[in-house]
Amino acid sequence: MITVNEQEILFEQNMTVADALRAAGEAIDDMTLVMMDGKVLPCGQDHLEPLEDGAHIKLLPILSGG
Amino acid sequence: MWSKLIVDMKSLAVTKELLDEEYRQLGGRGLNAQFMMKNVPPQCDPLGEQNKLIFCTTLFAGTNFTTAHRMSVGGKSPLTGGIKESNVGGYAATLLAEQGVKLVVVEGLPEKDGLWLLYIDSKGNAALEDAAMYEGVNNYELVGKLRERFGDKIATATIGIAGERLYKSASVQVSEFGSGHPSRAAARGGLGALMGSKRLKAMVIEKPKVRYNVEYADEAKFKEVSQKLNKMIAQGAQNDPFHNIGTISTIEVTAVNGCLPVDNFSGKLFPEYKEVGANKFLTNLATRGGRNKLSCQPGCVIQCSNVYNDKNGDYLTSGFEYETIAMFGPNCHISDLDSIARIDRICDDLGIDTIETANAVAMCMETGKIQWGDADSTLALLKEMAEGTEFGHLLGNGCEAVGKALGCKRIPVVKHQAMPGYDPRNTKGTGITYATSPMGADHTAGLTMGRAFDDTGRAAQAYASNKLQVAMCIADSMMCIMAFAHVVPGIPMLGELMAALFGGDSSFSRVSTMGVKTLLTERGYNKMAGMTDADDKLPDFFYNERSAATGSKFDINDYELEVLFDF
Numbered sequence: 001m002i003t004v005n006e007q008e009i010l011f012e013q014n015m016t017v018a019d020a021l022r023a024a025g026e027a028i029d030d031m032t033l034v035m036m037d038g039k040v041l042p043c044g045q046d047h048l049e050p051l052e053d054g055a056h057i058k059l060l061p062i063l064s065g066g
Numbered sequence: 067m068w069s070k071l072i073v074d075m076k077s078l079a080v081t082k083e084l085l086d087e088e089y090r091q092l093g094g095r096g097l098n099a100q101f102m103m104k105n106v107p108p109q110c111d112p113l114g115e116q117n118k119l120i121f122c123t124t125l126f127a128g129t130n131f132t133t134a135h136r137m138s139v140g141g142k143s144p145l146t147g148g149i150k151e152s153n154v155g156g157y158a159a160t161l162l163a164e165q166g167v168k169l170v171v172v173e174g175l176p177e178k179d180g181l182w183l184l185y186i187d188s189k190g191n192a193a194l195e196d197a198a199m200y201e202g203v204n205n206y207e208l209v210g211k212l213r214e215r216f217g218d219k220i221a222t223a224t225i226g227i228a229g230e231r232l233y234k235s236a237s238v239q240v241s242e243f244g245s246g247h248p249s250r251a252a253a254r255g256g257l258g259a260l261m262g263s264k265r266l267k268a269m270v271i272e273k274p275k276v277r278y279n280v281e282y283a284d285e286a287k288f289k290e291v292s293q294k295l296n297k298m299i300a301q302g303a304q305n306d307p308f309h310n311i312g313t314i315s316t317i318e319v320t321a322v323n324g325c326l327p328v329d330n331f332s333g334k335l336f337p338e339y340k341e342v343g344a345n346k347f348l349t350n351l352a353t354r355g356g357r358n359k360l361s362c363q364p365g366c367v368i369q370c371s372n373v374y375n376d377k378n379g380d381y382l383t384s385g386f387e388y389e390t391i392a393m394f395g396p397n398c399h400i401s402d403l404d405s406i407a408r409i410d411r412i413c414d415d416l417g418i419d420t421i422e423t424a425n426a427v428a429m430c431m432e433t434g435k436i437q438w439g440d441a442d443s444t445l446a447l448l449k450e451m452a453e454g455t456e457f458g459h460l461l462g463n464g465c466e467a468v469g470k471a472l473g474c475k476r477i478p479v480v481k482h483q484a485m486p487g488y489d490p491r492n493t494k495g496t497g498i499t500y501a502t503s504p505m506g507a508d509h510t511a512g513l514t515m516g517r518a519f520d521d522t523g524r525a526a527q528a529y530a531s532n533k534l535q536v537a538m539c540i541a542d543s544m545m546c547i548m549a550f551a552h553v554v555p556g557i558p559m560l561g562e563l564m565a566a567l568f569g570g571d572s573s574f575s576r577v578s579t580m581g582v583k584t585l586l587t588e589r590g591y592n593k594m595a596g597m598t599d600a601d602d603k604l605p606d607f608f609y610n611e612r613s614a615a616t617g618s619k620f621d622i623n624d625y626e627l628e629v630l631f632d633f
Contacts, residue, residue, distance in 0.1 A: 005305065031516035033307050033318055033344075040315070040344040044322035060307035062319055063551035065388075065488070065513035 002055045017047040017057065026059055033060040067281070068168035071192050073184055075264045076115075076174035080184065080192045085168050091568045093125030095542035096580050097169065098140035098151040099587040105171075108594035112144040112256075113232060113263040119172040121223065121269065125544040126567065127163035128280040131292045132299055133546035135159040135363045137223070137240060143255035144263075145234040145422070145464060146481040146506045148592040152257055153542055155362035155371075155385075156240030156250035157221035161271040165190055166278030176265045181230075183268040185216070188275045197267040202227060204415040204452075205239045205248040212270055213246060219273040224248055225266075226417030229258035231454060233462025235422040236262060239414060242362050242371070242384060249385040250362055253419035254508060255483060256464075283569035291562045295553060300367040302552030307344075308370035312358050313388040315344045316487075320392065324492040324522075324615030325515055327397040329438060330428040331478045331489055333613030336396040342403050347374075347386075350403065355379045368548045374407050383411040389509075392487030393424030398431055398444065405441035412448045418462065423448075425465035425484035433472040476607045481506035481597070488513065490604055491613040491620050493521045498531035498622055502602045502630055504588035510547060512538050522618040528626045540581040582633055589631060602627050 002009050004024035012019070017034060021027075028034060034041045035058040041049060068085040089097055098120055110116035119141045126134035137159035143150035162170070165186055176182070183197040200208055204226040212222055221241050228236040236258025239248040252258075282288050307315035320326035321339035328336045340346060351358055354375040362371045362385060376382045386407055394406045413420045427444050430436050436443035450458035460467055465484035469477035478485040483506030490497025495514025503511035512534035518526045541550035544560070553560065558574045565572030592601075608620040 029516070030323055031319055033311075033315060035307075035310065038348065040311070040318055040348075042322075043318050058305065058310065060305055060310055060315065062307055062316060062516065063302075064308070064548050065316065065486075065509045065515070 002051060002053065002057065004057045005059055011051065011053040015051045017041065017049045017051060020051055020057060021047065028059060031062045033062065035060055069166050070169035070171065071167055071186075073170065073172040073194065073266070074174050075172060075176045075182070075266065078176065078182065078194050080194060082192060089169060091125075091564075093123060093127065093168070093543050094136065094138040094153060095151045095539055096125075096584040097122050097543070098138050099149065099584045099591070101169070102140060102142070102149050103587050103591055106142055108142070108591050109596065110142060112142045112147065112260060115175045117142045117260060117263075119257070119260050119264055119266070121162070121170040123159045123163050123168055126563065127159060127168065128278060129288065129292060129567070130296070130365065131545065131563065132296045132365055132367050133363065133549040134544065135163060135365070136546055137162065137252070138542070139223075139238050139252035139257050141257055141260045142595070143257070144232070144259040145256035146483050148481060148506070148595050148597055149504055149588045150255035150257060151505070151542065152252040152254045154238070154240045154250050154252040155366070155546065157243040157363060158223050158240045158269070158271055160243070160364050161221045161273055164277045165271060165274050170269070172261070172264050172266055175263065181265050181267045183270055184266060186271045188219075188272040190274060200267050201230065205417050206415050208268065209241055209246060209248045212268060216270055216272060218246065221271045222246075222248065223269040224417070225258045225261050225268075226415055227452060227454070228417045228462055229262035230267075231459065231462060232259040232262050233418060233451070233459070234259055234467070235419045235426070235462055235464045237417050237419050239417050243364050245373075245384065247384050249383060249414050251414065251419065253421065254505070258417050282567055284566045288563065288566035291559050291566055295556060295559055295563070296367065298556050299549045299552040303368050306368065306552070308548055309359060309368055311344050311348060312372050312386070313370055314347045314386070314391055316388040317343050317392060320488065321396070324613055325488045326392055327485070327487055327489050329399050330397060330432045330476060331485065331608075333489065333491065333611065333615055335615045338401040339396060341401040342391055342395040342406065346403055350374065366546065366549070368546065370548055376404065376407075382407050383414065386410055389487050390420040390424070393421055394427070394444070397487070398424060398428050399439035400441045400444065401439065402441055409441070409444060409448065412445070416448070416452055418451065421486050422464045422484045423461065425478060426461050426468040429465055429469040429472055429474045429477065432476065433474050435472060476605070478605060479507060480604060481601050483507050488515060489613060490608055491522070491618045492616050494518070494524065494620060494622055495527040495530040495534070497604055497608065497620050498528055498627065498630065499535060501604050502531070502627055503535060504585070504592050510538060511535055522616050524621060527622060528630055532630055535585055536578065536581040539584040540577055543580065543584065586631065586633070599624070599628060
């Protein structure tokens with residue numbers, strides 16, 4: 001099982017971050033950070049990073065300026 | 067009833083009066099604008115007798131509404147020559163509100179040499195005390211001495227050497243809730259120099275023995291609405307990168323979309339950005355005993371603040387933010403986060419704006435005075451500011467002063483104020499905000515990145531900037547802009563909140579009218595101060611040079627800017 005923003009998704013072999021986001025019904029834009037197990041993934045990419053069972057994914061949209 | 071303090075530096079007397087009726091339903095930036103328009107001649111010398119330094123709390127100060135305790139610092143800006151409001155977190159506004167003080171006005175100039183501090187004691191008495199012994203003392207040491215003298219149940223607003231020397235980049239530093247570190251900055255526009263011109267070294271506010279009780283038109287309704295909004299903001303914060311990481315997280319987006327300034331707004335990308343990015347930051351926090359998810363003011367649910375330690379695990383700085391990292395980092399081609407943290411600490415200690423100073427350093431790099439990416443030489447320049455050398459004074463007066471003196475052709479300022487960490491060619495609505503905001507180049511006045519249809523296109527950019535500039539006037543009058551972002555789904559409730567506090571109309575138009583009125587008042591003030599449409603422009607190079615990252619130029623025409631405020 002993996003989680004995307006607290007939503008549990010069934011883990012499948014060879015699953016990528018993008019697959020998990022699709023399964024969770026989450027679309028991301030250029031202003032959204034994807035954080036997996038406490039690490040921020042590079043923005044502006046297709047998120048083909050492989051997933052391991054138990055991974056926690058969080059989507060963090062930038063809403064204001066720092 | 068709320069009070070105001072009048073601090074007369076000429077007679078060295080402090081009087082406490084009831085707050086004027088006309089300011090009772092105002093706060094923060096809105097209060098600052100109306101007070102300035104009525105009481106500070108627009109053409110006065112910013113460092114002269116007629117200018118006034120203003121500290122005030124927000125509309126909802128003293129209540130349980132989250133982030134209501136930012137403190138607005140205002141006056142006529144020594145840097146821009148226009149109206150200035152710079153608001154800051156930290157503990158000062160909380161204690162001012164607990165004291166029942168909504169507004170502090172520092173006016174006049176002392177007739178004799180010296181330095182003073184304003185002390186508001188636990189019984190609510192306010193007086194000026196001698197602070198000559200603190201002359202030449204910077205903020206960290208100063209706050210340590212103040213806590214020795216007055217105890218640790220205080221909040222402080224202080225200036226370092228930069229303010230004493232009237233550097234136009236001088237900030238007012240406010241102590242953080244809890245630690246007391248003077249790391250929260252009302253940084254922009256040289257208000258530290260205004261405080262220095264008044265010879266006011268510090269404002270010390272003691273926690274009162276008896277806390278002021280806010281008067282509500284309908285307390286039950288206020289609590290009901292504020293609890294809903296607080297819950298909405300707290301839920302939003304759970305997936306906010308500023309809460310989960312810190313404002314440094316912005317770099318992960320701007321480094322990719324071309325908004326991150328690199329080598330003095332060259333328009334290039336910065337392939338080494340991960341060295342100053344979120345993961346590096348989080349790793350350093352985790353391995354050195356640092357922390358994120360901290361509140362700089364009591365009750366904040368965004369908790370975007372942090373403590374950043376050095377390699378030995380010793381405290382280095384706090385409130386280590388995106389702007390400082392972007393501007394001393396990629397824009398000066400420095401890719402070492404620890405060096406930038408050291409620079410941040412020194413800036414807070416001297417009491418200078420990191421955005422203005424980083425841009426000034428970039429001028430030195432662009433003209434070859436020092437090399438791109440040279441953190442040691444940057445630290446040496448800051449030392450010159452501390453020592454007060456001739457070049458140190460020049461640096462203290464900001465980016466434009468340094469750029470002109472060194473013959474730089476590309477000086478990224480608007481209304482004499484240096485640009486923050488967003489390239490206006492790649493977020494054109496933000497460029498419009500930089501050009502037209504009464505504050506000068508200021509991202510907090512209306513950052514549109516990700517808000518228009520296409521950040522590098524022209525469509526809807528003016529619309530987005532206009533709406534956000536009004537929205538930020540509202541936010542700056544009542545709360546932190548980081549929390550305001552999460553209120554948007556429930557924004558009509560802000561009208562209900564005002565009605566529950568003050569009575570009267572509960573529609574959102576009451577709130578939006580306040581925002582528009584604030585913006586137009588500020589622009590009116592600047593016009594009377596001598597600013598014209600020519601001041602509402604970006605530097606030429608943004609119109610002429612393409613961003614290497616995207617190929618975009620700033621192609622918003624003058625007409626779009628001129629009609630921006632035809633409400």
